[in-house]
Amino acid sequence: MKINEYIESGILEAYVLGSASKAEAEELLYMKAKHPEVLEALLELELDIEHIAQGMAIIPPVGTWEKIEAGINEVIKAKDSGALTLDMPFEDRGSRTKSRKGSQFIEVEAESGHMRIRKIWRWIFVGVFLLGKIFLACAIYFYLENRHNEQELEQLKYELKIQSPR
Amino acid sequence: MLHRRSNGDMLKTNQQIVTGKKSESIRFLYDKYAGMLLGYVVEITKDRATAEKFLVNFFCDLPGQLGERNCEGLDNWCQLQRYARERLDIFMNSKHEAEAVRPTNLMMHGARDKYLDQLSEEQRQVFCDVYYYRKSIEVISSELKKTEDSIRKTLKEAFAIMRKSGEN
Numbered sequence: 640m641k642i643n644e645y646i647e648s649g650i651l652e653a654y655v656l657g658s659a660s661k662a663e664a665e666e667l668l669y670m671k672a673k674h675p676e677v678l679e680a681l682l683e684l685e686l687d688i689e690h691i692a693q694g695m696a697i698i699p700p701v702g703t704w705e706k707i708e709a710g711i712n713e714v715i716k717a718k719d720s721g722a723l724t725l726d727m728p729f730e731d732r733g734s735r736t737k738s739r740k741g742s743q744f745i746e747v748e749a750e751s752g753h754m755r756i757r758k759i760w761r762w763i764f765v766g767v768f769l770l771g772k773i774f775l776a777c778a779i780y781f782y783l784e785n786r787h788n789e790q791e792l793e794q795l796k797y798e799l800k801i802q803s804p805r
Numbered sequence: 806m807l808h809r810r811s812n813g814d815m816l817k818t819n820q821q822i823v824t825g826k827k828s829e830s831i832r833f834l835y836d837k838y839a840g841m842l843l844g845y846v847v848e849i850t851k852d853r854a855t856a857e858k859f860l861v862n863f864f865c866d867l868p869g870q871l872g873e874r875n876c877e878g879l880d881n882w883c884q885l886q887r888y889a890r891e892r893l894d895i896f897m898n899s900k901h902e903a904e905a906v907r908p909t910n911l912m913m914h915g916a917r918d919k920y921l922d923q924l925s926e927e928q929r930q931v932f933c934d935v936y937y938y939r940k941s942i943e944v945i946s947s948e949l950k951k952t953e954d955s956i957r958k959t960l961k962e963a964f965a966i967m968r969k970s971g972e973n
Contacts, residue, residue, distance in 0.1 A: 649957030652964050653942050657887050658935045660943060687968050689841075689882040694920060694970075696840035697847055699860060704835060710865030711828060 645670060646680045655684050831867050838885055839864070845886060846893060849937050859896050863889060890939055920967045928963040931956055 653659040654667050670677045839860060846856040921929050927949070934940040934948075942960075946953045 647961065648954070649959075649961035652960045653935065653957055655883050656935045657890075657939055658941050658945075660941065684964075685881065685883050687964065688886075691920060691964075691967050692841040692845060692882055692886070695844040695848075697844040699839050699843050700857065703839070703857065703861060704832075706861045707831070707835065707864040710861065711831065711868055714865065714868055 642670075642674050642676050646677060651677070651681055651684050655681065655688060828868070831864055834867070834885065835864055838882060841882060842885070842889055845937070846889070849890075849893060850897070859893060862896065863892055866892070920970050923966050923970045924963050928959055928966065931959045932963040932967075935960060 650659060650663055650667060654664055659667065667677070667681075671681060842863070843856055843860050846859050847853055850856045850859070921932070924932060930949070931945060934945050935942075940948075942953050942956050946956045949956065951959075
């Protein structure tokens with residue numbers, strides 16, 4: 640196939656818009672490296688698509704950049720404090736500042752302000768608390784049982800002592 | 806102690822420089838592509854409010870993304886558009902957005918019409934399927950029951966017509 644035919648086939652358009660198959664993309668990369676005309680056509684096409692997109696652009700409403708800037712600053716602040724989850728959507732982050740419900744952290748009161756820990760610790764704390772209660776109940780039970788047994792033993796010893804002189 | 810503090814300050818300064826650079830890069834990308842991106846996303850979501858929400862979300866998440874990607878990798882409309890499309894799929898698939906978005910298919914705007922009105926029905930369908938909905942040539946050809954070559958030709962023709970419309 641001649642280079643001009645290749646360029647005119649529409650494969651470049653499909654590639655630039657991400658619709659080319661893997662084999663087509665590989666072929667195009669090879670052709671691009673081998674033939675400068677293909678590279679030139681590709682760059683020209685990218686510019687054309689950009690011009691078309693410019694023609695279809697909608698001006699964002701006033702205040703959009705301010706919202707973005709505030710979001711970025713929040714990300715930077717959270718990063719500095721070392722307690723950031725970058726994968727959380729921005730809107731969630733915004734609502735987290737208003738209401739802490741549903742976030743991945745629970746707040747613990749400390750001497751100097753607040754500290755954030757993972758929610759999983761809540762269940763660990765509950766588990767440790769319940770285990771503590773179970774061990775305490777067991778300890779009291781065995782203590783009483785032991786005291787009762789000792790009393791019975793004393794009683795038996797006493798009875799044996801009384802019976803032995805006879 | 807003093808030594809540690811000065812090291813910490815130095816690290817912080819470096820981080821601020823990196824953050825500052827990123828912030829400048831994002832401002833640059835915003836100034837250059839925000840309008841184009843909004844026009845593109847409005848057409849896909851069919852909902853201006855959702856598109857604006859996505860735009861804010863997209864640029865807010867960019868500092869993290871710029872850490873992983875080379876900033877220059879997004880310094881081109883085609884690459885930015887492809888990346889935005891990936892992010893939009895995630896955004897639209899989130900439960901919250903799925904509930905919020907109610908596509909009407911009636912959302913049109915003059916600038917878009919100026920370009921698409923010049924195309925035949927088939928050219929418009931092929932262009933929209935590729936550009937907005939990222940369908941592969943193979944899928945479009947099976948949907949339209951035409952050969953892949955003819956679909957690629959139609960796409961090329963659509964581009965040529967739109968390019969001319971832009972020049973006029």
